[in-house]
Every structure is written in C-alpha cells, then in structure tokens.
Amino acid sequence: MNIPFLGGWPKRHEPESTDGHLAAAFDRDPEGVAELLSECTLLRTRAGEVGVDLDDTPTSLQELDQLPPRWRNEPEELPWFGNDAGLYLGTVIVRNVPGARWQVHPGGGPVVWLASGREIQVVEAGLDWAMTGAPQLAQVYAEASEH
Structure with a gap:
C-alpha cells in the first residue's frame, strides 16, 4: 500500500496532539x-474468524x-472494534x-458526506x-443510500 503522507509525519519524543494530522x-x-x-x-480479522467476508x-x-456480540466480552477491544x-x-x-x-475535519475524526449535504458520523x-x-449498520447504510 502506498500512502505517501505517512512518511512525512514528524517523529517527536514528547506527547503531542494528533488533531489535524489526519485532516x-x-x-x-x-x-x-x-x-x-x-x-x-480488527473488524476484518474478527469477522473472518467466524466466516464473514467483509467485501465492502x-x-x-x-x-x-447478525453476529452474536462476543466483542462486548472484551472491554479493552470494544472501542477499537466499534471504531473499525x-x-x-x-x-x-x-x-x-x-x-x-470521506471528509476529515481538523481536530475531528472522519465522517462521510453524502451528495445531499448530509454528514454521517460513521x-x-x-x-x-x-x-x-x-442502530444496525445496515440501517445506517439504508438511510444513507436514500439521500
């Protein structure tokens, strides 16, 4: 995968805010x-373990x-799983x-913009x-596809 911007990020020893880097x-x-x-x-790995092919x-x-929510039994992994x-x-x-x-706001995370101008906090x-x-993921998708 060729992602040229990754090599340009500064490497610092002190903690810094990453707000704005993604934007x-x-x-x-x-x-x-x-x-x-x-x-x-993480999501693709866990889904693959139970036979679900995430083909976009x-x-x-x-x-x-439809998957049983076994990820809820892993509190350390749950936020990462949800983010994925x-x-x-x-x-x-x-x-x-x-x-x-996709749209990325400075100081914020990635969101999806629809042609209608609606923003979805995915x-x-x-x-x-x-x-x-x-909400179910398929429901969010269905609502997005109607706009």
Missing part, C-alpha cells in the same frame, strides 16, 4: 487516507448485524452510494452498534 493528510492525499480508513484490521458491500453489513465498525460502515457507504465521500454509529447493537 492535513487527507488534504494532501484523500485516496491514500480513504485506503487507510478502509483497512479496519451492503450485504456484508447485514452479516455483521464505523470506518467499515463509512467505507461501504463511500464505495456504494453515488456521491458519498465512527459514532459504529461505536453505538458495537456497544448496544443499535
């Missing part, structure tokens, strides 16, 4: 950032919605809904889904 990288290389956001490694289609969201679920949801929307695109939706099961 700046997105401004320079939106396709590279979209590729990075679509990785969702709306059907795969339905399959995720949100990024995967965004990936499916961007790849399948005409006019949908990471929040993924976290809610991972923690409570609602």
Whole structure:
C-alpha cells in the first residue's frame, strides 16, 4: 500500500496532539487516507474468524448485524472494534452510494458526506452498534443510500 503522507509525519519524543494530522493528510492525499480508513484490521480479522467476508458491500453489513456480540466480552477491544465498525460502515457507504465521500475535519475524526449535504458520523454509529447493537449498520447504510 502506498500512502505517501505517512512518511512525512514528524517523529517527536514528547506527547503531542494528533488533531489535524489526519485532516492535513487527507488534504494532501484523500485516496491514500480513504485506503487507510478502509483497512479496519480488527473488524476484518474478527469477522473472518467466524466466516464473514467483509467485501465492502451492503450485504456484508447485514452479516455483521447478525453476529452474536462476543466483542462486548472484551472491554479493552470494544472501542477499537466499534471504531473499525464505523470506518467499515463509512467505507461501504463511500464505495456504494453515488456521491458519498470521506471528509476529515481538523481536530475531528472522519465522517462521510453524502451528495445531499448530509454528514454521517460513521465512527459514532459504529461505536453505538458495537456497544448496544443499535442502530444496525445496515440501517445506517439504508438511510444513507436514500439521500
């Protein structure tokens, strides 16, 4: 994977805020950032372990919605799993809904913009889904595809 902006990030020893780094990288290389956001490694690994192929289609969201929520038994992993679920949801929307695109706000996380101008907080939706099961990922996708 060629993501040129990763090599340009400063390496510092003191803690620093990463707010704005993703937004700046997105401004320079939106396709590279979209590729990075679509990785969702933890989600893809866990889904693969139970036989669900995440092929970036709306059907795969339905399959995720049907999984028993075993990830809730792993409190350390739960926020990462939810974050990945949100990024995967965004990936499916961007790849399948005409006019949908990623946007990264300085100081904020990635969101999906629809052609209608509506913004979807996909990471929040993924976290809610991972923690409570609602809203279902396929439902968020269906609402996005109607706009």
